[in-house]
């Protein structure tokens with residue numbers, strides 16, 4: 001499988017198709033995500049690509065962020081698995097833009113429930129999710145290991 005099976009988020013920002021490369025996504029994950037996946041996990045995802053959506057953002061020469069969702073079949077739900085921005089571009093609104101645009105795009109395929117887990121002490125991410133309108137569902141004790149709790153959160157699209 002090639003990464004072209006994924007959805008590529010394009011906007012008025014800067015995007016290039018080659019950002020969609022798995023290797024670059026894996027590197028971003030390895031460097032900047034608290035719970036990076038191993039190569040085999042990414043390979044498994046590649047084999048099952050129809051059930052995932054990957055949204056990327058970057059400058060001309062660099063992948064600077066990604067949002068990865070699990071898209072279960074026959075469901076209104078999606079699960080945000082990873083949201084990562086490279087440190088040099090943080091606090092400039094790109095993470096929020098990527099999150100909102102990806103959610104808009106997924107609504108176009110009739111997904112109206114957005115689920116995620118976030119480490120309880122990840123204040124930065126929690127601020128972002130709260131700001132967007134995610135609500136806490138429950139606390140998952142030791143979800144990430146001993147004394148590393150998660151908060152499960154959900155965002156429901158309001159029908160107007």
Ligand SMILES: CC(C)(COP(=O)(O)OP(=O)(O)OC[C@H]1O[C@@H](n2cnc3c(N)ncnc32)[C@H](O)[C@@H]1OP(=O)(O)O)[C@@H](O)C(=O)NCCC(=O)NCCS
Nearest residue numbers: 083084085090091092093094095096118124125127128131
């Ligand atoms: C979480 C992350 C994606 C945010 O990306 P970002 O581009 O820096 O975020 P933005 O600039 O769009 O900020 C959006 C909101 O997030 C919150 N936020 C971002 N950085 C923050 C900081 N340093 N301190 C407190 N709140 C912060 C704020 O609510 C902010 O809104 P505001 O600017 O109006 O205050 C980024 O910090 C990251 O990649 N972190 C490491 C990976 C991670 O923890 N991912 C989430 C796991 S579930």
